[in-house]
Amino acid sequence: xxxxxxxxxxxxxxxxxxVVQELLGHEKPLARQYLVELRGRLDALHAADIAYVxxxxxxxxxxxxxxxxxxxxxxxxxxxxxDAVRETLIASMDSExxxxxxxxxxxxxxxxIAADLPASVIEEVVQSxxxxxxxxxxxxxxxxxxxxxxxxxxxxxxxRDDVTLEAVTRYLRRMDVLPDHTDQLFVVDREQALxxxxxxxRLIVSDLELGVAGIMVHESVKLxxxxxxxxxxxxxxxxxxxxAPVVDASGRLIGRLTVDAVVDYIRQKSAESQLAEAGxxxxxxxxxxxxxxxxxxxxxxxINLVTAFIASRVIGAFEESIARLVALAALMPIVAGIGGNSxxxxxxxxxxxxxxxxxxxxxxxxxxAKEMGVALLNGVVWGTLLGAIAYAFYGNVALAGVxxxxxxxxxxxxxxxxxxxxxxxxxxxxxxxxxSSVLITACTDSGGFFIFxxxxxxxxx
Amino acid sequence: xxxxxxxxxxxxxxxxxxVVQELLGHEKPLARQYLVELRGRLDALHAADIAYVxxxxxxxxxxxxxxxxxxxxxxxxxxxxxDAVRETLIASMDSExxxxxxxxxxxxxxxxIAADLPASVIEEVVQSxxxxxxxxxxxxxxxxxxxxxxxxxxxxxxxRDDVTLEAVTRYLRRMDVLPDHTDQLFVVDREQALxxxxxxxRLIVSDLELGVAGIMVHESVKLxxxxxxxxxxxxxxxxxxxxAPVVDASGRLIGRLTVDAVVDYIRQKSAESQLAEAGxxxxxxxxxxxxxxxxxxxxxxxINLVTAFIASRVIGAFEESIARLVALAALMPIVAGIGGNSxxxxxxxxxxxxxxxxxxxxxxxxxxAKEMGVALLNGVVWGTLLGAIAYAFYGNVALAGVxxxxxxxxxxxxxxxxxxxxxxxxxxxxxxxxxSSVLITACTDSGGFFIFxxxxxxxxx
Numbered sequence: 050x051x052x053x054x055x056x057x058x059x060x061x062x063x064x065x066x067x068v069v070q071e072l073l074g075h076e077k078p079l080a081r082q083y084l085v086e087l088r089g090r091l092d093a094l095h096a097a098d099i100a101y102v103x104x105x106x107x108x109x110x111x112x113x114x115x116x117x118x119x120x121x122x123x124x125x126x127x128x129x130x131x132d133a134v135r136e137t138l139i140a141s142m143d144s145e146x147x148x149x150x151x152x153x154x155x156x157x158x159x160x161x162i163a164a165d166l167p168a169s170v171i172e173e174v175v176q177s178x179x180x181x182x183x184x185x186x187x188x189x190x191x192x193x194x195x196x197x198x199x200x201x202x203x204x205x206x207x208x209r210d211d212v213t214l215e216a217v218t219r220y221l222r223r224m225d226v227l228p229d230h231t232d233q234l235f236v237v238d239r240e241q242a243l244x245x246x247x248x249x250x251r252l253i254v255s256d257l258e259l260g261v262a263g264i265m266v267h268e269s270v271k272l273x274x275x276x277x278x279x280x281x282x283x284x285x286x287x288x289x290x291x292x293a294p295v296v297d298a299s300g301r302l303i304g305r306l307t308v309d310a311v312v313d314y315i316r317q318k319s320a321e322s323q324l325a326e327a328g329x330x331x332x333x334x335x336x337x338x339x340x341x342x343x344x345x346x347x348x349x350x351x352i353n354l355v356t357a358f359i360a361s362r363v364i365g366a367f368e369e370s371i372a373r374l375v376a377l378a379a380l381m382p383i384v385a386g387i388g389g390n391s392x393x394x395x396x397x398x399x400x401x402x403x404x405x406x407x408x409x410x411x412x413x414x415x416x417x418a419k420e421m422g423v424a425l426l427n428g429v430v431w432g433t434l435l436g437a438i439a440y441a442f443y444g445n446v447a448l449a450g451v452x453x454x455x456x457x458x459x460x461x462x463x464x465x466x467x468x469x470x471x472x473x474x475x476x477x478x479x480x481x482x483x484x485s486s487v488l489i490t491a492c493t494d495s496g497g498f499f500i501f502x503x504x505x506x507x508x509x510x
Numbered sequence: 511x512x513x514x515x516x517x518x519x520x521x522x523x524x525x526x527x528x529v530v531q532e533l534l535g536h537e538k539p540l541a542r543q544y545l546v547e548l549r550g551r552l553d554a555l556h557a558a559d560i561a562y563v564x565x566x567x568x569x570x571x572x573x574x575x576x577x578x579x580x581x582x583x584x585x586x587x588x589x590x591x592x593d594a595v596r597e598t599l600i601a602s603m604d605s606e607x608x609x610x611x612x613x614x615x616x617x618x619x620x621x622x623i624a625a626d627l628p629a630s631v632i633e634e635v636v637q638s639x640x641x642x643x644x645x646x647x648x649x650x651x652x653x654x655x656x657x658x659x660x661x662x663x664x665x666x667x668x669x670r671d672d673v674t675l676e677a678v679t680r681y682l683r684r685m686d687v688l689p690d691h692t693d694q695l696f697v698v699d700r701e702q703a704l705x706x707x708x709x710x711x712r713l714i715v716s717d718l719e720l721g722v723a724g725i726m727v728h729e730s731v732k733l734x735x736x737x738x739x740x741x742x743x744x745x746x747x748x749x750x751x752x753x754a755p756v757v758d759a760s761g762r763l764i765g766r767l768t769v770d771a772v773v774d775y776i777r778q779k780s781a782e783s784q785l786a787e788a789g790x791x792x793x794x795x796x797x798x799x800x801x802x803x804x805x806x807x808x809x810x811x812x813i814n815l816v817t818a819f820i821a822s823r824v825i826g827a828f829e830e831s832i833a834r835l836v837a838l839a840a841l842m843p844i845v846a847g848i849g850g851n852s853x854x855x856x857x858x859x860x861x862x863x864x865x866x867x868x869x870x871x872x873x874x875x876x877x878x879a880k881e882m883g884v885a886l887l888n889g890v891v892w893g894t895l896l897g898a899i900a901y902a903f904y905g906n907v908a909l910a911g912v913x914x915x916x917x918x919x920x921x922x923x924x925x926x927x928x929x930x931x932x933x934x935x936x937x938x939x940x941x942x943x944x945x946s947s948v949l950i951t952a953c954t955d956s957g958g959f960f961i962f963x964x965x966x967x968x969x970x971x
Contacts, residue, residue, distance in 0.1 A: 063867055070870055097748035105868040107876055129748075218714065227711035229750060232693055249710045250688035253679065286777060287558035287590075289690060289770035291752055308769050309750035315773065316747060319780035320862065326787065327858035327947075328851055335863040336876065339883035346855050346884070350848060350892060357847040358899070364840040365903070371832070371839045378832045378839035379825040382846075382955070386818040387811060390789055394807050397788035401781065402796040406524055407566040409531055415568055415797065422800035423807070431811060438819070442826070486788075494843070 057098055065094070069102050073110045088117045096122060100129035103138070107336040112141050123150035128158055133334035135165050148173050156182045157202040157304075160189035188274075188303075197281045198274030200314055201295045201304040204228035207235045208261055210244045215257040217247070230307040232291040236265045241301045243271060243294050271296050272306055278314050279404075285311045326486055328353070352484075356491035360385070363495045367502035373510045376443050377502060380452055383435060385497030388459035391427060392489040395420050395467030400482045403471055417468045424464035428457030447509055455501035459493060462500070466492045518559055526555070530563050534571045549578045557583060561590035564599070568797040573602050584611035589619055594795035596626050609634050617643045618663040618765075621650035649735075649764075658742045659735030661775055662756045662765040665689035668696045669722060671705045676718040678708070691768040693752040697726045702762045704732060704755050732757050733767055739775050740865075746772045787947055789814070813945075817952035821846070824956045828963035834971045837904050838963060841913060844896060846958030849920035852888060853950040856881050856928030861943045864932055878929045885925035889918030908970055916962035920954060923961070927953045 057065060069090065072083045079087075091099055091114065099118060103111050103126070115138055118126060123142075127135055127150060139147065147166060151159055151174045163171055175183055185203050192198025206227060208217050217234070221227065233248040245265035255264050270288060272281050272295045284290065285308060295304040320332060328349030333342060364371070364381070371377050399416070402408050408416065436453030440446065470488050471481035518526060530551065533544045540548075552560055552575065560579060564572050564587070576599055579587060584603075588596055588611060600608065608627060612620060612635045624632055636644055646664050653659025667688060669678050678695065682688065694709040706726035716725050731749055733742050733756045745751065746769055756765045781793060789810030794803060825832070825842070832838050860877070863869050869877065897914030901907060931949050932942035 066867070066870060070872065074872065095749065101748070101867075104866070105870060107873060221714050222716075225715060227715060230693075230752065231711050232691075232752065249714060250692050253682050253710060253714065254686055254688060255683075286770075286773050287562070288556065291691065291693065291769065308752065308773070309747075312747050312750075312769070312773060312776065315776055315780070319776070323783065323787075323862065324858060326784075327854045329855055329859060333859050335859065335868060336873075336880065339880060339887060342880070342884045343887050346852070346888075347891070349855070350851055350888065353848055353851045354844070354892065354895070357844040360847075361840045361844050364843070365837075368836045368840060372836040375829045375833040375836075375839075376826075378836075378842075379822045379829060381839075382825070382843065382959075383815070383818040383822050385843075386821075386955075387814060390811055390814045391807070393788045394790055394810070397785060398790060398794050398796060401784065405565070406527070406562070407796060409527060409566060411531065411535065412568060412797075419797065419800060419803070423803045426800060426804050427808075427811065430808075431815065434815070494847075 057095070062098065062101065065090070065098065066102055066105055069114070070106070070110075073106070073113060079113065084117065087114070091118055096125040097129045099126050100134075103130055104134050104334075108137060108338075111137065111336075115141060120146065120149060121153060124153035124158075127162055128154070131332050131334070132165070133332050133337060135162065137334060139165055144170055144173075152177060155202070155204070156185035157189050159186055160199070163190060192274055195278050196274060197272045197276040197278055197295060197306055200278050200281070200310045201272075201274065201306045202310070203304045204231075205235050205292075205294070205302070205305040206231055207237045207241070207302055208247065210236045210238055210260075210262040210265065212261055213257065214252060214255055214259050214261065214264070217252065217261060218257060230292050230309060233266075233269075235294045235302050235305070236261055237302050243296050243300060243302045245269060246294065269294070273298070274303065279318070281306060282311050282315055282318075283405075322482060325483070349487075352487060356487065356494065359491070360494040360498055363498045364502065367498075367506060370502055370506045370510045374448070374505065376439075376445070376448060377505050380439060380448075381498055381501050384452070384455050384459050384501045385494045387431060387435075387456065388463045388493035388497045389490045391424065391460050392463030392467045392493045393486055395423075395464055396471060396485045396489050399468060399471045400485055403475055403481050413468070413472055417465070420464040420468050421461065424460040425457070428460040431460070432456035448505075451501070451504045451508055455497070455504050458500045458504075459497040462496045463489065463493045466496075518556070523559065523562065526551070526559065527563055527566055530575070531567070531571075534567070534574060540574065545578065548575070552579055557586040558590045560587050561595075564591055565595050565795075569598060569799075572598065572797075576602060581607065581610060582614060585614035585619075588623055589615065592793050592795070593626070594793050594798065596623065598795060600626055605631055605634075613638060616663070616665075617646035618650050620647055621660070624651060653735055656739050657735060658733045658737040658739055658756060658767055661739055661742070661771045662733075662735065662767045663771070664765045665692075666696050666753075666755070666763070666766040667692055668698045668702070668763055669708065671697045671699055671721075671723040671726065673722055674718065675713060675716055675720050675722065675725070678713065678722060679718060691753050691770060694727075694730075696755045696763050696766070697722055698763050704757050704761060704763045706730060707755065730755070734759070735764065740779070742767055743772050743776055743779075744866075783943060786944070810948075813948060817948065817955065820952070821955040821959055824959045825963065828959075828967060831963055831967045831971045835909070835966065837900075837906070837909060838966050841900060841909075842959055842962050845913070845916050845920050845962045846955045848892060848896075848917065849924045849954035849958045850951045852885065852921050853924030853928045853954045854947055856884075856925055857932060857946045857950050860929060860932045861946055864936055864942050874929070874933055878926070881925040881929050882922065885921040886918070889921040892921070893917035906970075909966075912962070912965045912969055916958070916965050919961045919965075920958040923957045924950065924954050927957075 072087050075083050103114060106114060127138060130138065147170045151166065151170060175186065178186065233246040235243060236245045236247055238244055245267045246269045247261060247265045251264060270284050270290060270293045272293050274295055290308060292305050292307045294302055295306055297303050324332060328346065330345050330348060333345050432453035435456050436449040439452040440449035466489055470485060474481040533548050536544050564575060567575060588599060608631045612627065612631060636647065639647065694707040696704060697706045697708055699705055706728045707730045708722060708726045712725060731745050731751060731754050733754050735756055751769060753766050753768045755763055756767055758764050785793060789807065791806050791809060794806050893914035896917050897910040900913040901910035927950055931946060935942040
């Protein structure tokens with residue numbers, strides 16, 4: 050096993066970044082002494098830590114650092130950086146450099162960054178691969194994003210079920226180095242069909258005379274390349290796995306999924322949903338050019354513009370009422386806003402429970418009843434309070450009553466839509482999370498204005 | 511190693527839940543035959559899968575299932591369920607049952623659920639613990655939530671650096687079972703000071719005559735119990751770790767952190783931030799009583815009420831202008847809404863980059879300049895579009911101009927606050943994520959109304 054580059058402790062990571070930035074802060078072009086110091090520092094870093102430094106630098110400084118990194122590490126670093134930063138690095142490299150970098154990667158790794166590489170580079174690399182690796186790359190590229198197939202690797206150690214532990218141990222000794230995250234060996238028969246697993250911890254404490262079949266674990270989780278990565282991640286979490294075998298439809302071992310890929314996946318999904326909720330399409334390089342950022346953000350703003358425009362038209366329909374009682378204009382955003390917040394609370398909780406598989410067919414009605422209960426309670430509490438406030442400011446009992454009633458009704462609308470939107474989307478097999486916040490806010494905005502101004506028109510003006 | 515209960519494959523998990531719900535769906539009280547079948551099914555499940563079933567059932571059905579679970583599994587299942595569901599289960603148990611359940615847990619596990627147990631139960635359990643475990647429990651309870659100390663366990667295997675691999679192997683054979691997630695042994699000297707680690711994968715492929723000191727890995731990540739769990743999780747992700755030693759200030763080995771605890775932590779943090787963004791204080795049991803849900807949600811609604819009220823007062827200050835030109839009432843929510851969305855995009859991206867440690871002192875100005883650029887571009891694009899729409903509806907050039915200008919200014923305000931809010935919070939050592947969305951929306955709502963109505967008052971009425 051090769052000694053890994055220094056792994057930084059928690060405080061060292063920030064300190065390292067600070068020093069790099071200080072070195073880069075000198076007059077450009079950097080004097081030779083600083084370049085030498087910088088290069089020495091980078092050489093000692095783990096690839097993931099170089100990736101961390103690259104992500105934290107503005108474009109110009111980033112490329113200075115990138116040029117100093119030893120070419121034979123380019124591949125592993127490209128794997129570690131975020132998609133947005135990878136693009137900027139790849140854009141700075143010529144075909145030859147890209148081919149050299151790609152050739153240092155294994156098939157499953159290559160598949161991970163293939164989308165960012167020019168087709169000509171991929172082609173050249175594929176030509177240079179041995180047949181088995183080429184087949185693996187083809188397989189890895191064929192699985193859709195978000196599937197187990199797209200996350201798995203091919204670095205497992207398989208042993209036959211009809212040999213002794215002694216033979217297994219001899220076989221392992223000949224390997225010199227076991228692949229990372231080998232916590233268990235996969236046991237297969239003559240046809241490569243998975244029979245069970247042999248945890249290293251069990252191998253180590255067992256009598257070497259025993260046969261593999263006798264001590265292997267039969268009940269292990271196996272995955273299929275078509276399984277959703279999300280489900281596999283849940284299985285890793287539930288069963289505290291470090292690795293799991295991946296088999297094809299006929300039960301033959303074809304690869305494995307390891308916990309490090311699962312951790313990366315979980316982190317990425319969590320980041321994506323956080324960004325998506327705020328209306329960013331992709332992870333954004335913080336130092337991206339203005340135009341790139343604009344492209345990443347405009348779609349959401351356009352959607353928002355449409356929903357805001359609809360809400361505006363609802364208000365427009367009641368302009369006469371507002372002209373007669375201008376207090377309505379000041380009070381209406383409160384009704385809409387609280388409804389939106391309450392609806393987002395409901396929908397977020399339900400979308401989460403759905404993602405965890407916790408809501409099954411028969412319980413939707415129960416759920417709606419509960420949310421309706423919360424909405425009515427909220428409606429009475431906040432409606433009364435807001436009615437009182439409206440009365441305090443405008444001294445108009447009827448206005449206060451309309452305010453309170455509109456609040457209650459909009460909260461009921463928010464609860465209904467908060468349950469109905471995920472229910473409908475789940476029914477039609479759509480991801481209930483996508484755009485749920487926009488949809489509910491659109492309903493409670495337009496709905497809130499309509500309810501409040503409509504009631505006011507009926508009872509006040 | 512004990513054969514684990516069946517681990518369900520991805521599809522089996524949902525199917526199992528469906529069958530349980532069907533069994534529970536029969537007339538109450540359940541006939542004996544269904545209870546027997548249910549119990550048989552539960553006995554065959556992994557603790558995490560029972561937890562999954564419990565979380566997906568309404569309270570009444572949940573307690574039926576909980577009563578059927580074998581008492582000696584209560585402890586491990588309590589560990590697996592969400593906080594909200596754990597409370598409902600604990601509330602259904604008497605002291606004796608709780609003590610019995612708690613006694614099946616190890617010190618670090620007990621510490622995880624101690625907050626939910628009555629003090630009298632904790633006390634009784636502590637009395638029954640051997641001195642070493644009691645000390646560990648005390649240590650585990652002393653570390654604050656979100657620290658490595660709160661996540662670590664004590665199940666590591668330590669070996670001395672002055673023995674041969676032969677001796678290590680003999681020692682391990684005597685242990686019969688290694689603790690879960692033992693991918694490496696920790697190498698210590700006579701004083702328990704950590705000297706390095708010995709990966710099992712390296713032990714297995716090495717010549718047994720060699721000494722531990724000769725083949726151990728020196729450069730391994732070590733953690734301190736005071737380290738932030740977030741930083742430790744980042745280290746696990748960067749270096750693809752399965753386990754890491756935890757040492758005290760004098761370098762003595764006191765425990766270890768394993769990847770399963772890290773995965774749980776990452777998942778929980780991600781869930782919490784998702785819930786917090788929607789204004790839910792805790793993870794909520796989907797089937798919680800109405801009053802519990804109300805309590806979980808009211809605080810956020812109250813805050814929202816305050817900000818909405820402020821915005822309403824801003825509008826109130828311009829009632830005269832609105833009365834003269836009632837189109838303002840219909841157009842103003844668009845200006846506020848787009849500003850809020852754009853501000854949320856900026857702040858989300860910056861908060862994320864801050865959490866990853868990617869923004870250092872000198873780059874804030876660069877960041878502000880970039881966001882300002884995006885805001886100006888957005889302002890020109892959307893301002894022009896909105897101005898055109900306003901003109902189309904109201905045929906008023908001045909109104910269209912005010913609309914476009916207000917849009918531009920509110921986007922600039924959104925960008926400024928989107929950078930300034932996290933900057934200020936980070937400066938004062940606060941978590942920049944907490945409430946960032948409320949703050950920015952409050953600014954862009956009130957600010958948007960003020961800018962638009964103010965400009966309108968100046969130029970139109």
